[in-house]
Amino acid sequence: MTDATDRDRPAPLDPDMFHPLCPSSAMPFRVGDKWSGMVIRCLQDGPRRFGELRVPLKAVTPKVLSETLRAMERDGLVTRTAYDENPPRVEYTLTSLGRTLIPLLDAARAWSETHLPALLAARGAAGSLD
Amino acid sequence: MTDATDRDRPAPLDPDMFHPLCPSSAMPFRVGDKWSGMVIRCLQDGPRRFGELRVPLKAVTPKVLSETLRAMERDGLVTRTAYDENPPRVEYTLTSLGRTLIPLLDAARAWSETHLPALLAARGAAGSLD
């Protein structure tokens, strides 16, 4: 197709971008709700559709995803744009405020890459004998 | 008194360091559990006793505080040192791993100072009319 709606469309999301072994879950930080940080990651390269977000976030149910997006919209982190087409199309975009969180996520990721193994080792050691 | 136990003791904690209007509560981040970030702030200048932590964290009950400290100890973020004295004395100290979280807390605080008003404004606007 490659029509107008495909312009400005970022590359497809990697279905495994939140692999089960990804630190996102064990990491001792959270941005907003459980999924908000991952949503920001999904949106950082451009607008995404609801169903598109469900690909990498396969563990999230539509209910929780829509709750998360609604909360983020209320907080001015994303904008929701509904196109009156058929089948319906809705796009979510990071606002400039939402974009300001990306460096924080980067910092959190950097911390995890450096220090999370030590934390998990400590946790494992405590769990096994103490 | 100023005896040996007072050596290396940091200045007393400010009872209002977590003022109700402090962004810590509205901030869209969390480090670990609800109180972990504040505990790290309390410990960043040196070891603190259990009762000492309860001064600025006056909203936390002893149960939750001890749970928090225990979890942080399991994760290798703090060390607990009990002195066999009377009345009992226990000191909590940040480990070097725990100290690595301080820059992250600084980044979160900087974000809040810059952007939290915008987030709260968006939230307020959404709540009032939508």
Place this chain on the structure above:
DNA sequence: ACCCCCGGTTACCGCAACGGAACCGGCGCT
């Protein structure tokens, strides 16, 4: 005998987050 000190523990409970499964509406295709 009583109470205070400190640093907790125990039992109980409420609420919000999270999750599963099913359903919906409008249009187009077959």
Place this chain on the structure above:
DNA sequence: AGCGCCGGTTCCGTTGCGGTAACCGGGGGT
């Protein structure tokens, strides 16, 4: 007529974090 697509919503159940209130142990003071 029936099915599928998309972007949700609704109902219901579970989990677990966090909070409340009460209690504990052991020495020392009065």
